[in-house]
Amino acid sequence: MSTIYILWLRQVKKYFRTPSRIVGSLGQPLLFLLVFGFGLGSVFQQAGQGDYIQFLSPGIIMMSVLFTALFSGIDLIWDRQFGFLKETMVAPVPRWHIMFGQALGGATVASFQGLIVFLLSLIIGFRVVDPLLLPVAVLIIFIVAMLFAALGISIASLLEDMQGFQLIMNFLVMPIFFLSGAFFPLEGLPKALEVITRIDPLTYGIDGLRHVLSGSGTFGMGLDLLIIVVIAALVLGVGSYLFERIQA
Amino acid sequence: MNLSQHDGNIITVSGLTKKFKDFTAVDNISFNVKKGEVFAFLGPNGAGKSTTIKILTTLLKPSGGKLMINGNDPAKNKDAVRKSFGIVFQDPSLDSDLTALENMQYHAVLYKVPKEVREKRIEELLRFVELWDRKNDMVKTFSGGMKRRLEVARGLLHHPGIMFLDEPTLGLDPQTRNHIWNYLLEICEKENMTVFFTTHYMAEAEKVADRIAIIDHGRIVAMGSLNELEKQTGTNSLEEAFIAITGSTIREEQVNGVTRMRAMHRMFEGKK
DSSP states (O other): OHHHHHHHHHHHHHHHTOHHHHHHTTHHHHHHHHHHHHHTHHHHHHTTOOOHHHHHHHHHHHHHHHHHHHHTTHHHHHHHHTTHHHHHHTSSSOHHHHHHHHHHHHHHHHHHHHHHHHHHHHHHTOOOSOGGGHHHHHHHHHHHHHHHHHHHHHHHHHOOSHHHHHHHHHHHHHHHHHTTTSSSOSSSOOHHHHHHHHHOHHHHHHHHHHHHHHSOOSSOHHHHHHHHHHHHHHHHHHHHHHHHTOOO | OOHHHHTTEEEEEEEEEEEETTEEEEEEEEEEEETTOEEEEEOSTTSSHHHHHHHHTTSSOOSEEEEEETTBOTTTOHHHHHHHEEEEOSSOOOOTTSBHHHHHHHHHHHTTOOHHHHHHHHHHHHHHTTOGGGTTSBGGGSOHHHHHHHHHHHHHTTOOSEEEEESTTTTOOHHHHHHHHHHHHHHHHHHTOEEEEEOSOHHHHHHHOSEEEEEETTEEEEEEOHHHHHHHHTOSSHHHHHHHHHOSOOOHHHHHHHHHHHHHHHHHHHHO
16 A cells, blocks of 8 residues: 555656646647537537536537546656655565556546646636536546556556657547547447447546536446446556556 | 584575576576675676575565575565665665654654664764764755665665675775775674675775675676686786686667566566
């Protein structure tokens, strides 16, 4: 337990020590909220889908969670390059504790980033349907953050260098994001796109968050939660396995 | 009580072999290190020193041979072995975005140093390596020598029975080198710690080592006290003895060969 805690603490400390990183990574979600929110808002409304900001905000919140969580895997690669990983790897602790602590740290940071974007969306005009459901929203954000932090670490476990990681991330991040229904409703899609959106785990995270925050969603709340929990657990398991095999 | 404590050996290595595909980095080596001894492990670049240290410290699995570290077999009881040694790696291994104190605390938690002694031990060691005044500074602001001292302090934190040091004084000035050895020898004395180290500074090994082993091409080619090695080679310094034993050819290609094999090994492992 203490191992998980100290690894978590290390990551959270380092995050709060670099305010420039926090502020810098808000640029993109803010841009998306403003440009798409206001740019496509009238089209969305004319199509009879209601207020686009209400629709879009949960998606953009999850976008920043996705980006921050997945890229937190890069910490592992930094640790490897700067040698700190060896210190952790010779310690008399189970590897999966290390992996879990690392994922928990990355997920905490990503959730925090998501909450800041949530606050920004409130300023832009997003309205929460039922404030009592906010804790559920935080829970959904955290589970999704955990899923993608674990995925980032899994990928980082397989790679030795920064370039490879960046490359794979770019191949992953954008498709996961754009095919998640962050921008468009999940109904009435062409068959192929419909199938792909349903494979993307982020779809269920965003749908769940939409249920809780905007009061609208495609799948049932229970199904959304079930799917992200199961996938998060799976990825954590795979990540622990891959982490176990790292040779420092 | 177990065997290795009976015969006074804290490290027992017999027939240790490590192969990377068809390249043999460590070839059937055997040696013992006694409790409380300062043991120098010397050899030209690429001779197998770092590979041996990695195996002894559980970072690599041997291809063959028997190992006992502080009464435990690393293959069977990894965590018990890990608890029993401290290590200073060849390359830096600190988190430079944390303070000196935080690096120490991180280590203390991972090694489960009990809370009651943790703070006291950390303060004692940071004062010992003269970094207590800088305890709240980020490690990235430290000089090379300060970082090394911090690594030594960190390695000693959990009262290890053995301290492994892989070229601990590489790139440091003579003052810092002396300081680091003074700290280590003092702790050795006080806590009956064993030191196992590699170095390219022969004078250093001459000065501090009780016993010296020389490894070349993955095999141990000489072992004994300074006097014994000098007598055996008819020389009067370790440097001369070392060259007499290992020859005077430069080993650049050897290093590249090993590095290449390791890289291939890793690539292969990654794909499986």
